[in-house]
Amino acid sequence: MKKIIIIGGGVAGLGAAYKVRRAAAAGHDVDCVLVERNDRLGGKLATDIVTDPDGGEYIVDGGSDAFVSTKPAVARIARMLGMGDAMVPAREENKKTLIVRGGSLVELPDGIMMFAPTKLVPLATTRLYSWPAKFRMALDLVLPRTVRWAEGETAQDHDETLEHFVVRRMGRESLDRLAEPLVGGVHASDPREMSLAATFPNFLEMEQEFGSLIRGFLAERKKREAMRKKHPPKPGAKPWAFFNTFYRGMQQLTDGMAEAVGRERIIVGASVTAIARDGDAWRVTLDDGRTLAGDAVIVATEAWAAEPLARQVDGAIADLLAAIPCSSSATVPMAFRSADFPADTKWFGILSPIVENRPLLAVTLSSSKWPDRAPDGRVLLRGFIGGPRNQHLLEASDEEIIETIRAQIVDLLGMGPDVQPVFASVYRWAGGMPQYTLGHLDRVDEIERLSAGVRAFALAGGAYRGVGIPNCIESGERAVTKVLGDLGVTYEEDTAPRRPGQ
Numbered sequence: 001m002k003k004i005i006i007i008g009g010g011v012a013g014l015g016a017a018y019k020v021r022r023a024a025a026a027g028h029d030v031d032c033v034l035v036e037r038n039d040r041l042g043g044k045l046a047t048d049i050v051t052d053p054d055g056g057e058y059i060v061d062g063g064s065d066a067f068v069s070t071k072p073a074v075a076r077i078a079r080m081l082g083m084g085d086a087m088v089p090a091r092e093e094n095k096k097t098l099i100v101r102g103g104s105l106v107e108l109p110d111g112i113m114m115f116a117p118t119k120l121v122p123l124a125t126t127r128l129y130s131w132p133a134k135f136r137m138a139l140d141l142v143l144p145r146t147v148r149w150a151e152g153e154t155a156q157d158h159d160e161t162l163e164h165f166v167v168r169r170m171g172r173e174s175l176d177r178l179a180e181p182l183v184g185g186v187h188a189s190d191p192r193e194m195s196l197a198a199t200f201p202n203f204l205e206m207e208q209e210f211g212s213l214i215r216g217f218l219a220e221r222k223k224r225e226a227m228r229k230k231h232p233p234k235p236g237a238k239p240w241a242f243f244n245t246f247y248r249g250m251q252q253l254t255d256g257m258a259e260a261v262g263r264e265r266i267i268v269g270a271s272v273t274a275i276a277r278d279g280d281a282w283r284v285t286l287d288d289g290r291t292l293a294g295d296a297v298i299v300a301t302e303a304w305a306a307e308p309l310a311r312q313v314d315g316a317i318a319d320l321l322a323a324i325p326c327s328s329s330a331t332v333p334m335a336f337r338s339a340d341f342p343a344d345t346k347w348f349g350i351l352s353p354i355v356e357n358r359p360l361l362a363v364t365l366s367s368s369k370w371p372d373r374a375p376d377g378r379v380l381l382r383g384f385i386g387g388p389r390n391q392h393l394l395e396a397s398d399e400e401i402i403e404t405i406r407a408q409i410v411d412l413l414g415m416g417p418d419v420q421p422v423f424a425s426v427y428r429w430a431g432g433m434p435q436y437t438l439g440h441l442d443r444v445d446e447i448e449r450l451s452a453g454v455r456a457f458a459l460a461g462g463a464y465r466g467v468g469i470p471n472c473i474e475s476g477e478r479a480v481t482k483v484l485g486d487l488g489v490t491y492e493e494d495t496a497p498r499r500p501g502q
């Protein structure tokens, strides 16, 4: 029996453990044990069910609240777990984004794809940009590429920061008013440092293929519209949405994975303090004094938590892990009485650009974006605070952070200044978001090259090739393939996406 020790019970670690169990079910003589520092499994997937004083419940996601449907890993795992029906699409009928401009809210104009306009009239009439900015954005249609990639080159060979790219193609205001809060916001990243090759290589690829971002997104829009015409939704089928969640919140996914792994294989509330080779095997030490013996180790923690463990294996890997910075943030779920809230709740969220200089990054109106998030007569939202330029705000107490967000919400939505939430809480994510800075992919290539040389050892998680939940699951699965291969076990799975009914 080959035993894999997995460190970290986030979605990557659980993704790894679940794959080991599938390999065992397929007849391989393998097993695993997973160690998680916190009492709760799931890492950045953390759902609480909160009861309203007047009855009814809120489904509160303190970390991730969604997964994208364009990457198949979550749906694949959910179906394997028998949880296909638990996936819930966002309520597209409420899909509207509001952006703070000069202290008031402006609706994101129709036809904007990421930050590129693809429809003329909404661009011409929006208050989001000044007229000079609109003309500057249109220049993207005629500005030449600065370089032509040679045959075989990729975005990684021509990495660029988000700021450099957007300002070069569409001007400063396009960055400040939308690309920064929207694109930088996904990674809670500073556009001055964020690597495009590691986050949105498609922008760089579009410039190469179409010579213009607007033309690239126009082509993508046409492709999507043609697909929608060719494959109209089947009557009675769940509507398609880009963002999806689970009926009982995102933690339903990691809870389902943990059940499938078997709770008897999972240790919670214990931190791994050391990993060491023991002949051909590994010895893992926990902070409660226990040691575990295994044939392979997968470290599926944040990069900063992996670094001291990796240092005991290979100093060069640890140095590279130390070069992956991270930013901290907090989410602040908050519920209001509908009577105290503006009547128009047909929107998904608010983005607050850094140039607005507010202590708020974004707001999601959870009870409009998802069904059944709040009891009747209540709205549930969550504020987002922190990010690369506002780390100091997180030094405040929970009470102060709640008051900061409350004051921002009532101001932006024009509610009475004294309106109080029915409940509010704070989820802090210290060092929770890895920052993919310029050259990130080169560093990850090197980490993987060095790890390949360490027998039965692998790293996994959101710090490497994508922070999104599907990426993290795949990263855990790749780590299993690597260590099983080192142990002489070949276990392949068909991970091709299935069309409904297949």
Ligand SMILES: Cc1cc2nc3c(=O)[nH]c(=O)nc-3n(C[C@H](O)[C@H](O)[C@H](O)COP(=O)(O)OP(=O)(O)OC[C@H]3O[C@@H](n4cnc5c(N)ncnc54)[C@H](O)[C@@H]3O)c2cc1C
Binding pocket: 007, 008, 009, 010, 011, 012, 013, 035, 036, 037, 038, 042, 043, 044, 045, 062, 063, 064, 065, 066, 067, 068, 270, 271, 272, 273, 300, 301, 302, 305, 306, 329, 330, 331, 429, 432, 433, 460, 461, 462, 463, 466, 467, 468, 469, 470, 472
């Ligand atoms: C606020 C927030 C909102 C997000 N929203 C979304 C979203 O809507 N959609 C999306 O796709 N992505 C989102 N992300 C990103 C995504 O949630 C993460 O990238 C992903 O969950 C990371 O999973 P992971 O398993 O790699 O790491 P983690 O979830 O960080 O898990 C690592 C685990 O390792 C444990 N650990 C660390 N050190 C040790 C040790 N020494 N011993 C034992 N255990 C240890 C930690 O306690 C932790 O539980 C969000 C991230 C944040 C912070």
